[in-house]
Amino acid sequence: MYPVTSQFLDAIAHSHTMSARVDAAYNGAATKNDLTFHDGTVTLDRGSKIRRQLSLTVSDPSLLPRAVTDTLGAGGQTLTAYRGVRYPSGVVELATLGTFSITEVSGDRDLGPVTLSASSAEALLQADPFETATTTKGYSTCLDAITYLIHQTIPGATITNRTGANPALPTMSWDAGADRWDAVTSIATAMSGEIYVDHGGAFIIAPVPNPLTGPVVWEIAPGGVMLTDTRGQTLTGVYNGVVVTGDNTSSGSAPVTGSAYLTDTSNPLYWGGPAGKRTYSYQSSAVVTSGQATQVAQTLLAQYGAPHTTVGVGCVPNPALQPGDIVRVRHNGRQRRPGRRPNRHHPDGAQRGFRRDLLGCPFRHDQLGGPGDRARRRHHPRHQQGRRPGRRLAARHRHRAERHHHRRCADRRCHRARRPAAGHLHHCRRR
Secondary structure, three states, X not given: OOOXXXXXXXXXXXXXXXXXXXXXEEOOEEEEOOOOOOEEEEEEOOOOOOOEEEEEEEOOHHHOOOOOOOXXXXXXXXXXXXXXXXXXXXXXXXEEEEEEEEEEEEEOOOOOOEEEEEEOOHHHHHOOOOOOOEEOOOOOEHHHHHHHHHXXXXXXXXXXXXXXXXXXXXXXXXOOOOOHHHHHHHHXXXXXXXXXXXXXXXXXXXXXXXXXXXXXXXXEOOOOOEEEEEEEEOOOOOOOEEEEEEOOOOOOOOXXXXXXXXXXXXXXXXXXXXXXXXXEEEEEXXXXXXXXXXXXXXXXXXXXOOOOEEEEEEEOOOOOOOOOOEEEEOOOOOOOOXXXXXXXXXXXXXXXXXXEOOOOOEEEHHHOOOHHHHHHHHOOOOOOOOOOOOHHHHHHHHHHHHHHHHHHOOOHHHHHHOOOOOOOHHHOOOO
16 A cells, blocks of 8 residues: 555545646656646556556647647656545645556647546556567576566666565576567566556566455445445356466476465365366466476465455545555445345245335235325335334225225125125226
8 A cells, every 4th residue: 555644544534625636757857747637547457467557638728749749748758646635734645646658649639628548667568579589598587587678678667576585587588579578477477476567667576465364454344435335256267276387498497397276175166176177277487496386386376266256345535555455345244125025925936916016015906096005105114214014004005995995896795795895806996
């Protein structure tokens, strides 16, 4: 999580004044601070190759670029976006959402608005594939090789290793035209980690987050910051076994294999259980020993062997959250919707003579349109603050329907008995 004060976290959970800012720069020098904009969206996605993306709408048509070097030109200009809270005292606390390179800009030259798209620095490496066959010969460790590949595209880029390890790397090679960012991520995987660009534009090599052991940075719960709560299950992208193969012909080493499986039978997705055998295969020339292959397999199993239950949570925006942060989500459990009864079914599975109207109250077909129907609506729990008709009120409805039928029906049997004849009530219709 981006470092913010406790006052900031408390403020976003209540009514507050939001503050946002966008600064523009070119070649490291600021060109326009506090850019006036109409609307904007920042998307952070840990599962995407480009982790941070920005879309911005600027009302001023004079900012539509004519030259590549203009303030909002798509020629290397960067935008840094911030969002935060303005306190009643006038003090503003902002969290950095990311630094983005403009990739596309368009708009009406006379009326505007100007719309633009921008991406974090991963897009720069994706746009620069290898021009010729490339190897890591001369770079003996993973960090050295990653630094070499990134600095070929972005000289002077900041690279930080947070995994606490820097294993030896055999010679790796790629053909001309191969994706440079894919090469970098494959080396980071060999380090049992992942690589991404943070909010400040630096490349970070970090361990894969583990929700079971990692620190919780924020809590989302009903009655607090939670707005919506959805739940689902899927087996797409879920595996209970990982097999890693290392085959490096450049170094002349023999192929190696490592594997990891979910063997705990208390886990419903265990290997060979009712869910079957779902194997994820991974191959890398950066893996040259069996121990390294097993370690990579265990890291990937922790990522792809996660529970198949998906949770979608809508909450108030917290600009300090970062992809990979661990949050705790609390639920109220299964609850029945207020104002509804469970469906009443006969043992044979058929609902005899009863159905349910839009208000959620059961009634008989023969009560439609009569004064009993009006009484039922008048005494509906929506007008009675959650109270439901009891037996006495239900009998009153039935008697009113019978009296209404007695007045309308011309059948002598009904007049003689002063009540509807058996099986005759449903034939009555209002005239």
